[in-house]
Every structure is written in structure tokens, then in C-alpha cells.
Amino acid sequence: MVKKRRLPKELTTVTKVSKTIALIMFICLPIIGFLYGMQYQQVLDSTQFMQQVQPYHAKSVKTVIPSITSSTQYNGDDYQAGVEIDDAKFSLNYPNGWRVSIKKDPGFMSFKRFEISVIPPDVKLNQGENFWGGFIVDAYPPQSSIEKWFTNFLSTPINGMNMEDNNRSYYTYNTSEIGNKTAYLIQTSNSAPQFVHIGFEPREIILGEYYSYQIGFFQNGDSGFSKLIENELFPTLNFQ
Numbered sequence: 001m002v003k004k005r006r007l008p009k010e011l012t013t014v015t016k017v018s019k020t021i022a023l024i025m026f027i028c029l030p031i032i033g034f035l036y037g038m039q040y041q042q043v044l045d046s047t048q049f050m051q052q053v054q055p056y057h058a059k060s061v062k063t064v065i066p067s068i069t070s071s072t073q074y075n076g077d078d079y080q081a082g083v084e085i086d087d088a089k090f091s092l093n094y095p096n097g098w099r100v101s102i103k104k105d106p107g108f109m110s111f112k113r114f115e116i117s118v119i120p121p122d123v124k125l126n127q128g129e130n131f132w133g134g135f136i137v138d139a140y141p142p143q144s145s146i147e148k149w150f151t152n153f154l155s156t157p158i159n160g161m162n163m164e165d166n167n168r169s170y171y172t173y174n175t176s177e178i179g180n181k182t183a184y185l186i187q188t189s190n191s192a193p194q195f196v197h198i199g200f201e202p203r204e205i206i207l208g209e210y211y212s213y214q215i216g217f218f219q220n221g222d223s224g225f226s227k228l229i230e231n232e233l234f235p236t237l238n239f240q
Contacts, residue, residue, distance in 0.1 A: 077101055079116070081236075088112055088139045089210040089240040094233055097121030112139040115218065120228060133219035135229055139211040146173065146184045149205055149212055154186075170196050173205075178215065179237030181206045208239040 079085075079100040082093045086104055094100050098118055105113040117134040119125065125132060143149040150168055170192035173184045184205040188197050204215040217226045 077103070085114060085137075086112070088114065088137070089208060090137065090139075090213065091238050092116065092233065093236040093238065094118070095121075095236070098233070111141075111214070113137075114139070118229065118233065120232070133217070133225040133229070135226075135233075136216045136218060138214040138216075140214065141212065142210055143207055143212045146205065146207065149184075149207070171200075178204060178206060178234045179239060181208065181239045183215075206239055210240055213239060 079092070079102045081100070082091055084091050085102060092100065098120060100119075101117045103115045103117070105115060114137045115134060116137065117131060119132045123132055140149075140153065143152060150171065154168070154171060170189055171186055172189040173186045176183050176185065184207075185202060186205060187202045188200050192200075201216075206213040206215065217229070219225045
């Protein structure tokens with residue numbers, strides 16, 4: 001007959017301490033599980049949203065705003081260097097040899113959108129293609145400061161996502177120059193929650209007298225295209 005081994009008495013005796021620990025675990029574990037589940041669901045929702053909008057994103061290198069589907073065709077109007085673009089108070093005085101066309105989109109929310117397709121002088125497209133890459137300019141109502149832009153436009157849902165707890169501290173910016181204006185590269189800060197990192201993409205902001213502008217890129221697959229645009233075309237942009 002096999003003799004059963006009994007656990008030590010101190011492990012099976014109910015005490016005040018064990019009751020207290022059990023009560024704390026009974027209260028805390030469901031709350032912790034609920035909070036973790038809420039955070040996990042936010043990450044899932046953000047990921048699913050980004051997957052849904054991915055077909056409308058172009059391949060990018062640095063700054064991207066939800067844009068057009070990457071394609072070999074582009075139906076824009078030829079653009080003459082230095083001409084003001086559709087009363088949006090900006091122009092592009094691109095170098096000789098570049099081919100530039102512009103397509104105005106209706107935009108959404110409260111801004112105008114201009115898709116500017118470019119082909120460098122030394123680029124040869126494949127047969128049937130008329131599209132290499134370009135950048136997007138969204139024209140918003142004017143703002144007196146970058147902080148005003150944060151308040152008026154980053155207080156709204158990010159990329160269509162429902163972000164009631166959006167917070168200014170989630171974002172930071174660095175300054176540079178694009179054309180004749182200071183540009184603010186807005187990015188998420190280290191303190192931002194994961195769902196904000198997932199739902200927000202860096203963007204360049206320019207504050208003009210008549211509009212504030214948001215700039216991003218779209219392309220047809222050539223690597224390094226954004227750096228070429230930044231070096232060759234951005235210095236020729238003029239914002240009023």
C-alpha cells in the first residue's frame with residue numbers, strides 16, 4: 001500500500017494573511033485583466049485600421065500621408081514651373097528637365113489636396129508607365145503657430161481613428177526648411193501610447209499666410225526617391 005504524502009501544515013492552514021492575499025488577488029486580477037484587454041484591443045483596432053487603409057497608401061521612405069494607390073499610371077495636368085497652384089498660394093519652380101504634373105483631389109475634412117507627380121530628367125519609365133513618384137500638399141486653413149496647428153488639427157481623430165484621449169504630449173517636432181519657409185516635422189514622442197505610434201505617421205507642416213500646409217510622399221516603387229525630391233525640388237517651393 002502506497003503511503004500518501006501530505007503537504008506541510010503551514011501550506012494548508014488558512015490564516016489572516018492568506019485570506020488577505022486571496023481577497024486582493026480576487027479584486028485585482030479581474031481589473032488588471034480588463035485593463036490589459038482594453039489596451040490590447042486598442043492595438044488590434046489600430047492595426048486593423050492601418051491594414052484597411054494600406055491599399056490607399058503609397059510606398060514611402062519618410063513622410064507619408066494617406067494618399068493614392070501606387071500605380072503605373074497618373075492622370076494629372078502638366079504643370080508650368082513657377083505658376084501658382086489653383087489659388088492655394090504656393091508654387092514649384094522646378095529645375096530644367098523635370099517633368100511635373102498636378103492633380104487636385106477634393107480632399108477631406110477641411111483641406112485641399114494636391115498630388116504632384118514628378119519624373120527626373122535621367123529617369124526612363126517602362127513602356128506603358130507615366131508615373132515615377134511625387135509628393136502631396138494638403139492646404140489647411142492658416143494657423144498663427146505650430147501649437148495652434150496642434151490644437152486645431154491634432155485634437156481631431158488621427159487618420160480617421162477615434163482618439164478621444166489624443167494628447168499634445170504624444171507629439172514632438174523638429175524644424176528645417178522647405179523652400180522659403182520653416183518646416184515642422186511632427187513625430188510621435190517617446191511618451192505616446194502604442195496605439196498612437198501605430199495610428200500616426202510623421203508629417204511636415206508649413207505655416208503660410210493664407211494656408212497651413214501638410215506635405216507627404218507617394219511613389220511607384222523607386223527606392224530613395226524622396227531624398228531626390230527633397231534635395232532637388234523642395235528648395236524650389238514657394239509658399240505665401
